[in-house]
Amino acid sequence: MSQQVTVTEHILLHQKMIPGATGQFTRLFNELVLSAKIIARAVNKAGLVDVLGFTGDINVQGEEVKKLDEYANRILIHRLSRSGVLCAMASEENADIIEVPENFPRGDYIIIFDPLDGSSNIDVNVNIGTIFSIFKRRSNSDAALLSSDVLQKGSEQVAAGYILYGSSTMLIFSTGDGVHGFTLDPSVGEFILSHPNIRIPEQGKIYSVNEGYERYWDRDTKKALSYFKSPKNALRKPYSGRYIGSLVADFHRNLLYGGIFMYPADLRDPKKPWGKLRLTCECNPMAFIVEKAGGLAIDGLKRILDIEPEHLHQRAPFFCGSAKDVQVVQEIFEAEARRKKKK
Numbered sequence: 001m002s003q004q005v006t007v008t009e010h011i012l013l014h015q016k017m018i019p020g021a022t023g024q025f026t027r028l029f030n031e032l033v034l035s036a037k038i039i040a041r042a043v044n045k046a047g048l049v050d051v052l053g054f055t056g057d058i059n060v061q062g063e064e065v066k067k068l069d070e071y072a073n074r075i076l077i078h079r080l081s082r083s084g085v086l087c088a089m090a091s092e093e094n095a096d097i098i099e100v101p102e103n104f105p106r107g108d109y110i111i112i113f114d115p116l117d118g119s120s121n122i123d124v125n126v127n128i129g130t131i132f133s134i135f136k137r138r139s140n141s142d143a144a145l146l147s148s149d150v151l152q153k154g155s156e157q158v159a160a161g162y163i164l165y166g167s168s169t170m171l172i173f174s175t176g177d178g179v180h181g182f183t184l185d186p187s188v189g190e191f192i193l194s195h196p197n198i199r200i201p202e203q204g205k206i207y208s209v210n211e212g213y214e215r216y217w218d219r220d221t222k223k224a225l226s227y228f229k230s231p232k233n234a235l236r237k238p239y240s241g242r243y244i245g246s247l248v249a250d251f252h253r254n255l256l257y258g259g260i261f262m263y264p265a266d267l268r269d270p271k272k273p274w275g276k277l278r279l280t281c282e283c284n285p286m287a288f289i290v291e292k293a294g295g296l297a298i299d300g301l302k303r304i305l306d307i308e309p310e311h312l313h314q315r316a317p318f319f320c321g322s323a324k325d326v327q328v329v330q331e332i333f334e335a336e337a338r339r340k341k342k343k
């Protein structure tokens with residue numbers, strides 16, 4: 001136990017190394033960690049208490065709201081608004097920016113989160129998670145908050161990460177200097193550093209995508225898939241297919257083992273040719289983590305972290321993982337773009 005580093009110690013150590021640090025980030029993180037423990041407890045008891053199933057409501061994404069989703073959202077909003085260091089929050093479950101109530105102290109941080117990602121897996125005991133993305137406001141603290149403070153490019157994130165509720169509860173995050181993983185020790189109630197300085201393998205052996213929708217993909221994505229399945233690829237053998245259908249779980253496995261996760265554009269509805277995943281609360285935080293671990297994340301052609309969000313619930317195609325695997329996809333998209341230009 002004497003050798004073990006808790007997440008709070010780790011953050012405090014990090015804070016000491018930043019000249020002029022005020023402790024605000026540490027306060028925000030402490031509330032996030034406490035929220036994670038409360039949600040983990042509810043997830044672990046699901047099945048025993050009445051938290052499975054639907055609330056009967058439809059969220060801003062047009063999806064049925066699960067009881068645990070709603071619970072996780074409430075816990076995060078309640079705890080984080082009390083941190084005293086936020087000026088705004090945004091959640092996948094709420095249509096608009098959530099302002100911190102007038103009577104609470106405020107600060108310059110903004111947090112965007114998906115309270116419980118992978119919620120279609122809740123009722124069957126498959127891994128789910130909370131994803132978060134943290135920014136600092138750009139406008140003056142005394143002035144009214146601008147939507148551009150919340151809608152910043154992913155490259156402006158000061159921290160991002162996720163909590164994975166699985167066979168154990170894990171917190172993975174980066175504040176810019178490496179990606180670190182902590183595992184909740186339920187006997188002491190602390191997240192303990194278990195995976196310091198995670199690096200994603202440069203080349204993976206796994207592709208992860210909902211192949212059932214292949215007929216709705218563009219030509220580029222179909223080409224990428226056939227590359228990963230071909231014995232003529234860089235590995236000289238087909239990649240293994242692994243798809244849980246819970247972004248945090250698929251991402252986490254690929255982060256540790258290497259590989260590529262894809263949620264491509266879906267051309268079923270030509271008026272909405274976007275992917276399913278949300279840029280601000282899913283793609284950006286995962287792209288930040290994967291890049292800090294040595295990998296890449298693109299929308300096909302463009303780096304995810306360079307996309308200027310136009311609205312809170314914007315979606316983006318998402319290809320993310322080991323650098324060499326993502327580069328292959330990018331080359332395919334670039335070649336197709338050149339071909340289309342020539343026509």
Ligand code: FDP
Pocket residue numbers: 116117118119120121210245246247248276277278282
């Ligand atoms: P879910 O709908 O279960 O919440 O964006 C949400 C998400 O899950 C991701 O976690 C997951 O990667 C993806 O959607 C799964 O979507 P498909 O069922 O279309 O594959």
